[in-house]
Amino acid sequence: MNLQVKENISLREFTTFRTGGPAKYFAEAKTAQEMHTLREFARKKQIPFVILGMGSNILFLDEGYPGLIIHNKMSRMQIQNDRVTAEGGVNLTKMILIASQHNLGGLSGLVNIPGTVGGAVYGNAGVPDIYIGDVLTHAVILPAHADKPVIVGPEYFQFGYRESKIKKNKDIVLSATLKMRSEPSIKIRAEVGQYIRERTAKQPIGNTCGSFFKNPAQFPSAGWLIEQAGCKGMEEGGAIVSPKHANFIINTGNATAKDILTLTLKIHQKVKDKFNINMEPEVQILPLSPF
Ligand SMILES: Cc1cc2nc3c(=O)[nH]c(=O)nc-3n(C[C@H](O)[C@H](O)[C@H](O)COP(=O)(O)OP(=O)(O)OC[C@H]3O[C@@H](n4cnc5c(N)ncnc54)[C@H](O)[C@@H]3O)c2cc1C
16 A cells, blocks of 8 residues: 555644544545545454544544544545535635635635534534535545445435434545535625624634534523533633633643543533433544543
């Protein structure tokens, strides 16, 4: 194999939480073929693998990851009429901004979500106004149990709130085609600016994965529950519940993954005690979630 598979690579710099131990193996995939080859590498060694986008929705534990991390560097993008096709490793914000230069909008609400197109499809990233699943016309995936890529439509993914079928079956998103809205770039730029201002007003900055827990149905939001349970400002080692947005856990600089996990387990328990509800993490905890 020509691909370079490195060993014992610290995952700290690859997630927005800036925590995590080493990956046993780590490699970059720039093409669909490389993605397939790397998946085979993991299968032959009988180790688990995970696709890594921008790491903005993953908490790697301090013990590290005992398998192969495939860093998605597939970054080509194509525009045809009102459709944008982006490979899984394309930066979502960059894609939205490039599309806007071609007078294609409709996804401004997703601007500044610090992830890749593949990561966005995996978790049906979005804001209350718009989710990526709403505009996906089709995707090319490498199915978990096939060697050749296949094209699938939106129904395949069974999109829900922060949910898709591929969260369970380990398919890999190679590319996604999105139906954009034709409108003047000046209008899109204004909309993008407005969404950025709203985000800046509501969300803290720092080493975080954004909202840690999913919003449970029948309650205003996970942030509201956490705040009502008295958790705002709670700390554990270098991790803190943001005083600005209670569902944001911040690594203030030297938090370990254990600090973050301990803090989130405490929050989970406090919300359970007060509201008798089991909040579900939105963030993927790897290699094994205790929730
Ligand atoms: C400040 C901040 C704000 C945020 N705001 C929002 C928001 O408004 N809305 C929202 O939905 N999310 C938000 N997020 C969470 C996060 O950015 C999204 O979930 C994003 O889509 C994750 O993309 P990623 O590339 O970073 O995925 P990663 O964190 O790298 O991976 C997440 C999961 O997706 C899987 N995955 C990644 N790429 C692929 C692929 N090509 N094929 C198959 N599986 C793949 C990974 O294996 C992993 O299980 C926010 C995060 C931060 C830090």
